[in-house]
Amino acid sequence: MTKWIDVGPQQDLPTGRRQCAKLEGQSIVVFNLEGRYYALENRCTHAGLPLEDGDLSGCALTCPYHGFTFNITNGQNVDDPKDTPVRTYPVKCENGRVLVGLEPLF
Ligand code: FES
Numbered sequence: 001m002t003k004w005i006d007v008g009p010q011q012d013l014p015t016g017r018r019q020c021a022k023l024e025g026q027s028i029v030v031f032n033l034e035g036r037y038y039a040l041e042n043r044c045t046h047a048g049l050p051l052e053d054g055d056l057s058g059c060a061l062t063c064p065y066h067g068f069t070f071n072i073t074n075g076q077n078v079d080d081p082k083d084t085p086v087r088t089y090p091v092k093c094e095n096g097r098v099l100v101g102l103e104p105l106f
Contacts, residue, residue, distance in 0.1 A: 002101040002103045003103075005024070005101075005102060007098050009098070010098055013098055015033075016033075016034075018031045020042060021100065023100060024102065027041070028040065028089060029042045031061075033056075037093065037098060038072045038073055039091045040072055040088045041088075044086070045070075045077065046065070047065065049063065049064075051064075051070070051086065056072070060078055075087060090103070
């Protein structure tokens, strides 16, 4: 059963914003992309560096270090779909709070 972790109020994560959080010691980044929320591990699959400051274009997040690009909706490497994806997590909103599920989606 998924354990849901409260990562903050929905009002602090308006459209176009992102927010870092900890999931039981795991650093994640939560995005609000046009009203839909996505959460992924804050760790690039290339060299393990943080993704939180990467440029976001649509759903494509570019790692600020060496330019790998990941789809935030499913964690896939956009340029190499066979590469190991970044871990993603389910997100839901309840009572004005953003909740991230501890079981990864893949
Ligand atoms: S650490 Fe992200 S592309 Fe190298």
